[in-house]
Amino acid sequence: MSVTGEHGLEPLRGVELMRAQGRILMALIFRDIRTRFFGSAWGFLIVIAWPLTHILILLGIYLVMGRTAPYGDSIPLWFATGIVPFICFSYMSRFITFGVVINRPLLSYPIVKITDIIFARAVVELLNAMLVVIIVGVIFWSFGIDFMPNDPVEAGYALLASMLLGLGFGAVGAIIAGIIPIWAGFYGLVLVVMWVSCGVIFVPDALPMQLQVPLSYFPLLQCVEWLRSTYYEGYGSTILDRGYVVGWGLSTLFLGLALERLLRGRILAG
Template identity: 25%
Template sequence: MHTRSPLQITRSVIFALVLREMRGRFGRVRLGAFWVVMEPMAHMIVLGTIMKLRTAPTQSYDFLVFLLMGVAPFLLFKNIVIKIMGSVDANKALFSYKQIQPADAFFARCIVETCVATIVFLILYMCLTWYGYDTKIEDPFSWLFVLFLGIIFSFAVGIFFALIAEAAPELRNILALIFMPLYLLSGVIYPISKLPHTIIDYLLWNPYLHIIDLIRYSTFKYYRLYPGISIEFVVNCTIVASFAACAAYRLRKRRLMSL
């Protein structure tokens, strides 16, 4: 009789959960794939139209590309956090099987959101390239590294939110609403220099502000990094959040699995 290692079992479980999430995301909702693409596209169309009417074009970069490099990563980070937060309730019945752990559900949803966001980004990126926009990424390795840090940080935050939502379900909606002000305060729409200078020192405590600006810095050749933006800050926040999320998960693991 062939005995599988714990790593092989975990890999099989996560793969099965990924397939389950994909079927639930696109197999049961009509036009599900269409709305996945339309969400960032709608953001870009509306914001791009407003900014084109209000401001003069810049010679440093195309504003739609600027928006894509802010909107697409931020929506990815937001969706990772929100989906992980709801993964416990969605998979509660499966935790009765000893092979399936809450962490498997967390990883599965993170993988699904990352894959979906990657496909959507490539579609929008190719569309802008086809229309003649300058979509060249000046430093692709740095770009990927910063994006990876944002995914890991969001994964850790998602675990925290899942633990809070499990302990206090009434806070679930409040946690989801946190990303509404973050959308405006993370430099997604405007460069950081356009944000209120009276609160900019406080805004620099927001890791997403650093991540979005570093992504754009890696994309555009003549983009100026705002003073105070630091890759070291993002790395430190990611390390601290990851260790804290692991510790909190170990403390609440049995509670998450209880029916």
């Protein structure tokens, strides 16, 4: 992108170009923040209430069935340690997947790139994930539930890995949705399957080996195992592979960026 001599202007130098792209990215970020958090009071409440609703529903089921937490002595904490990494992944990937479809009119401006939309939405979802973690922590604290992990730094890495994985899946999904818009809606059903199979409601180590082995290749399950390992001593020791999660996140992100370059013209023409 450059401002050409057609209008009597010299091409933008590298630094000026970066600043221009930075301003575009910030404009998209603030636009998405207004849409995400301040579009309506209901929208803001849904962002906050969704993970809490998951926890309350599962807590109610466990109480009715008279079951206890598989690890530790707090059922809400047990579910939160599984739901929060799933939320970090699913919000990131789904919001980015919808990005190109929702913001397609902006792509009529040559200065706005598909990657600008992807990374702007990633920043917004990073802020959203921080908000969710803080609110869940405050609510747990108000009820006397200790939400602090044994290793806070490692817990932070687990959540960042969940969001990196979501960014990668979202980047690929955004390109697919840019060509096949119905994919954005179908991905919601995919997330339901992921939620059931990612280990939020079961302990992978307790499963038979013939189930445990194939599930260990599911990177989102590894994210849940990673966070829970920072709360429960020895948890996930048989299948947890941190490098595997990071590898998946980086691989899918690079794949998404490669697809964007390859299919950019087709998306813009669509």
